Amino acid sequence: MKLEVKDLRKSFGDKEVLHGISFSIESGKALGLLGRNGAGKTTTIRILMDVFRANSGTITVDGKPFHPKDFRIGYLPEERGLYPKKGVQEQLMYLAQLRGSSHSDAKKQSERWLKRLGVEEYAQRKLETLSKGNQQKVQLAQTLVCNPDLIILDEPFSGLDPVNSQILKDVIREQIEEGKLVIFSSHQMSYVEEFCEDIVLINHGDIVLSGNLDQIKREYGHNRLVISLGTDYQEPEQALRDYVGDLLRVVGRRKDQVIAEMKEGCTRELLLKELLERNLVPEEYGNYEPSLTEIFVEKAGDQA
Amino acid sequence: MKQFLTVLRFELNNYFKNKSFLLTTIILIVLAVGIIALPGIITAVEGGSSASEESAAGTDESSGGGSEETVALLDENGSIADPEAFSAAMGMKIKWMECTDKDQVEDAVEDGKAEAGFIVEDLLHYTYVVENRSMSDTMQEAFSAAAAAVYRAQALTDQGLDPAEIEALYQTQPVYETQILGKDSVSNYAYTYMLIMILYFLLIFYGQMIATSVTSEKSNRAIEILVTSVDSSSLIFGKVLAGAIAGLIQCALILGSAVGAYQFFKDSWGGLLDNVFDIPIPVWAAFAVFGMMGYLLYAFCFGMLGALVSKTEDISKASMPVLMIYMISFFIAIFGMNDSNSMLIKVSSFIPFTSSNGMLIRIAMGSVEMWEVILSGALLAVFCVGAGVLAAKIFRFGTLMYGNPIKFTTALKKIREK
Numbered sequence: 177m178k179l180e181v182k183d184l185r186k187s188f189g190d191k192e193v194l195h196g197i198s199f200s201i202e203s204g205k206a207l208g209l210l211g212r213n214g215a216g217k218t219t220t221i222r223i224l225m226d227v228f229r230a231n232s233g234t235i236t237v238d239g240k241p242f243h244p245k246d247f248r249i250g251y252l253p254e255e256r257g258l259y260p261k262k263g264v265q266e267q268l269m270y271l272a273q274l275r276g277s278s279h280s281d282a283k284k285q286s287e288r289w290l291k292r293l294g295v296e297e298y299a300q301r302k303l304e305t306l307s308k309g310n311q312q313k314v315q316l317a318q319t320l321v322c323n324p325d326l327i328i329l330d331e332p333f334s335g336l337d338p339v340n341s342q343i344l345k346d347v348i349r350e351q352i353e354e355g356k357l358v359i360f361s362s363h364q365m366s367y368v369e370e371f372c373e374d375i376v377l378i379n380h381g382d383i384v385l386s387g388n389l390d391q392i393k394r395e396y397g398h399n400r401l402v403i404s405l406g407t408d409y410q411e412p413e414q415a416l417r418d419y420v421g422d423l424l425r426v427v428g429r430r431k432d433q434v435i436a437e438m439k440e441g442c443t444r445e446l447l448l449k450e451l452l453e454r455n456l457v458p459e460e461y462g463n464y465e466p467s468l469t470e471i472f473v474e475k476a477g478d479q480a
Numbered sequence: 481m482k483q484f485l486t487v488l489r490f491e492l493n494n495y496f497k498n499k500s501f502l503l504t505t506i507i508l509i510v511l512a513v514g515i516i517a518l519p520g521i522i523t524a525v526e527g528g529s530s531a532s533e534e535s536a537a538g539t540d541e542s543s544g545g546g547s548e549e550t551v552a553l554l555d556e557n558g559s560i561a562d563p564e565a566f567s568a569a570m571g572m573k574i575k576w577m578e579c580t581d582k583d584q585v586e587d588a589v590e591d592g593k594a595e596a597g598f599i600v601e602d603l604l605h606y607t608y609v610v611e612n613r614s615m616s617d618t619m620q621e622a623f624s625a626a627a628a629a630v631y632r633a634q635a636l637t638d639q640g641l642d643p644a645e646i647e648a649l650y651q652t653q654p655v656y657e658t659q660i661l662g663k664d665s666v667s668n669y670a671y672t673y674m675l676i677m678i679l680y681f682l683l684i685f686y687g688q689m690i691a692t693s694v695t696s697e698k699s700n701r702a703i704e705i706l707v708t709s710v711d712s713s714s715l716i717f718g719k720v721l722a723g724a725i726a727g728l729i730q731c732a733l734i735l736g737s738a739v740g741a742y743q744f745f746k747d748s749w750g751g752l753l754d755n756v757f758d759i760p761i762p763v764w765a766a767f768a769v770f771g772m773m774g775y776l777l778y779a780f781c782f783g784m785l786g787a788l789v790s791k792t793e794d795i796s797k798a799s800m801p802v803l804m805i806y807m808i809s810f811f812i813a814i815f816g817m818n819d820s821n822s823m824l825i826k827v828s829s830f831i832p833f834t835s836s837n838g839m840l841i842r843i844a845m846g847s848v849e850m851w852e853v854i855l856s857g858a859l860l861a862v863f864c865v866g867a868g869v870l871a872a873k874i875f876r877f878g879t880l881m882y883g884n885p886i887k888f889t890t891a892l893k894k895i896r897e898k
Contacts, residue, residue, distance in 0.1 A: 225708040244708065251708050257701020262494075273486045274709040318705065 177203040177237060177325065177357055184233035186219055192381065193219055196233070199376045199386055203325075206348070206358035208372035208389070210365070210468075212476050216381040217361045218254050221330055224359070225251055248275060250324030254331050254361075256315050260304035264314050265290065267303065268321050275322040282321070289317035293343060309340050316344060320351070327351055327358045333367055345370065365468040375468070379476045389468070396466045401444065403451075404433045404460035419454045423447050428470075435464050483710045487718025488725075491693065495726035505730050512738040520748035548573040551619070552588040552597030552609070554581065559603045560630070569626035572619075585609055598623060603631040662847055668763075669817060670756045672844040675767050676813050676837055678735070682727045682775055683806055687782040690723040691795045694786030694875065713872040716787075720779045720868070727775070766843040766853075773860045774836020778806055780867035787871070787878035789885040798885055805833055813837035820846030830856050832863035870895075 179201050186194040194216050201207040211217045223230045226244045235242040259267050265286050272282035290296040293313040298306055303314060312335050319327065329348070333341055348371055352358055362368055368375065368389075375392065377385035385392065401424075405412045412434050413426045423442040428435040438447060444463075451458060466474075495501050553563065553576045560566050567574035577594050579585045585597035589609050596619050597609035606627065608620045633643040694716070697703045706715060742749070742757050781802045789798045812834055816825040820841050829838030829848070835856045842848040874891050 227704065227707060245711075249708070251705065253701075253704040253708075255701045255704050257704065259697075259702055260700055270486065270490045271705060271709055274483055274706070 179242065179326070179357060180234075180236045181220075181224070182234045182236075184220065184223060184230045184235075186216075186223060186228065186230050192231075194223075194230070195381045197376075197378065197381075197383055198233075199374075199383070201357055201359065201374060203357045204352060204355045205373050206352050206360050206371045208368035208375040209359060209361040209378065210363075210368060210375055210472060210476075211361075211378035213363075215378045215476070217378055218330060220378065221253075221328055221359070221361060224328065225249070247326055248322050248324045250319035250322060250327040252315060252319040252329045252332055256312070258303055258311075258315065258318060261302055263300055264295070264303055264306070265299040268314070268317055271318055272321040275324075277322050285321045285323060286317065289320050290314075292347065293317055308335055309337060312336055313340065313343075316347070320347070325356060327356050329358065330361045331363070332360070333362060333364050341367075365472055369468045377472065377475055384475045385471070392471065393465050393468075396471055397464045400427065400435060400437050400464035400466075401447070402430070402433045402460060402462050402464045403436055403458050405456060406459040407432070415456065419456055420447060420450050423450060433460060484714040484718050487710065487715055488722050491719050491722030492726060494693070495689075495722065501726070501730075505733060508730075508734045509737045512734055513741040516738055516741040516749075516753075517745050520745040523748050548575050549596075549619075550575045550577055550594045552577045552579050552585040552594040554579045554585050554597070554599045556600060557602055559600050559627075566626055566630065569629055570622040572622055595619075600627075603627045603634075668845045670753075671759045671763070672817060672841055673814075674756055675759075675763070675771070675840060675844070676810070676817075678731055679767075679771050679775065679836065679840075680806075680810055682731060683778050684803075686723045686727040686775075687778055687802070687806075688795065688799065690720055690779050691782040691786035691799055692792055693719055693723070694783050695789055695792050695795055698787075698790045698878075699792055707876070712876040713869070716780075716783050716872045716875045717868060720776065720783050720871070723779055724772070724776055728772075763840075763844045766840050769857060770836045770839045770843075770860065773857070773864050774832075777832060777836075777860065777864045777867050778802065780864070780871040784867075784871040784874045784888075787875040788888065788891060794885050801888075809834040809837050813841055817841055817845065820844075830859065832860045835860050 181200065182198050184194050184197040185192060197216065197220055199207065209217050209220065219228065222228045224235060224242075224244070237247070265283075268286035268290070269279070269282040272285055273279065277285065287296065287299070290299050293316060295306070295310050295313045295317070298310060298314075303311060306314065316332065319329070327348075332344060332348075336344060345367070348358065348360075352371065358371070360368060360372055372389055374387065375385070375389050376383055403412070403416065405415060409415045412432065413429065416424065416426060416434055416436060422439070424436040424438050424447060426434055427437050438444075448458075448461060451461075549572065551574050553560070555578075563574075563576040567576070577588055579588065579597070582599055585594075585599055586609055588594040589597045589611050592611070595610075599607040599609065601607075604627070606623070608623065610617065610619070632646075636643045636646055697706060739757050742753055782799060785798045785802060786795065789795060809828070812824060812828045816822055816828065816838070819825070825838055825841055825846065827838075828834035829842050829852070831838070839848070839853065839856050843853065873895050877891055877894055878886055
């Protein structure tokens, strides 16, 4: 299954909030939808879920128009909410049946997911009596109870402690391995890096970066090096600028590592040679691979 | 359809598992049965106690007539020759306290020695003395009637006429039979009034409950999962119909137990409530069709209102316009029942927001042509479905509009824009 979103535009009143969003994703993969608050991630997801209609643009599955009602979709909205005064399993079964499961299947699946997420003992309890973390797990069970083909998770890790986050990570990984198509929106870049092969970075309703995450990282690291001169140098950036400033440009710092971009004509070997000749023996010297957070801040943090 | 049934089942469960719903139903059933059983219980208790009193005291005066009252009397000119006969003419048991002057009468009343007092100049002029006059005080009327009767009797006797003969002449009543070709509003009034009150209570209770059930999903944020899982029409129709069914079941249970209890205790009421419970089939049918559709029409309106607000505390304010419309319909019905063929009731029987009451009154109490019933029913059905569809659209639109209540006109404009 291949889901393709092409040139989505959406306005609220006179204000256009999405200026042509496009991306695609296949089954068995996870797509990370990134962006700052108010960038347009949730609006994009809501258009996908047919909560809002786009002003223009298309969404297709294997080339055919995508109608959410034709698919089993597990959706974990950013605005979490279920029935606080209803029993946990009762509402899971209700939501599963609304999405097409039979009564017996809904019962079986709700039991399975409550057990998998470690909240089976609360099956008959009212939701409001559970802790916030356990309510989050019930929310996740709600997402998966209909055995969905497409899973959309909007900020799934918010409110989870490290142990629960690990359970959620395992579950998402299983789903990806089972060939489910996962769209994942989060501010927590480390989680996105763990699951997503592809990312789409939205900023002010525009896509500012998209593609394979490894490739993006390589491209971002292209021509950049990580150099550590050890603890002898209090200001390693200045030392590098003073000695080899004609060969590189300092672009950042990670603890005692300096991130430097090689100027035109410079190579890794040439730079190392120059450093050694000037008695600057680096303790670390290698290719720079940026973290997703660094890419995010560079791309989306421009207009803070 | 499957989704609609799932929503309906879930929402019905919400009602039937709700403790306050169950408790209200049980209390109302107990209350209805209790009230109907009360005369039977009182008769049984009184019958038992009077029998035991008789066996203990041997003979006793007739139990009727109430207790004896002490009344102060200053008969200035000896107008009341026989006080005993006079109190019998008043229809009361009175112990007369003869007084010699006005102050004595007033003192007796003030001190509570006498319940009231009379200062009699002659049979046509007297003063009634009482400490506090209660709403149900009939002493003075009884005194006036007795005084006038004694005066008339004396005047007739003076003229050589027999007062008993004249009295008998005045009491003459023609013997008659009534042949009602149409409907008897006098006997139909009671059950029509009851049916209209049932509709009123159904709407007041369930309207708010339906609006709350829609709004609560917005306030607890379950709505986003719901609208992405289920068609909004299935959702709103399921919710409204669940409210309607729960209301009907509750109403049938309460009314059914009242009717059942009445069958059992009919004798103790002496058939007094026959007019209330002996409802003809056509009236039941009209109540089922018009009452149900009118109820649904308003229920959809309440559903719409529920979708326009985000917090349950905003519901009562938002539902005021719909309640006002229903109150108008209700008052037209209550006042119109006095003349079921009036133009007001005729007009109201065709307007969908008032026809549930209007047509019910015409069918139960007035005269109505079949084409009128069909036309009014069709109009109401169209409005009912229209309100359902509009409610679904507004519900869909209002779904993710959290925050301040949305104006109905704004919602309509937005829907039209789409």
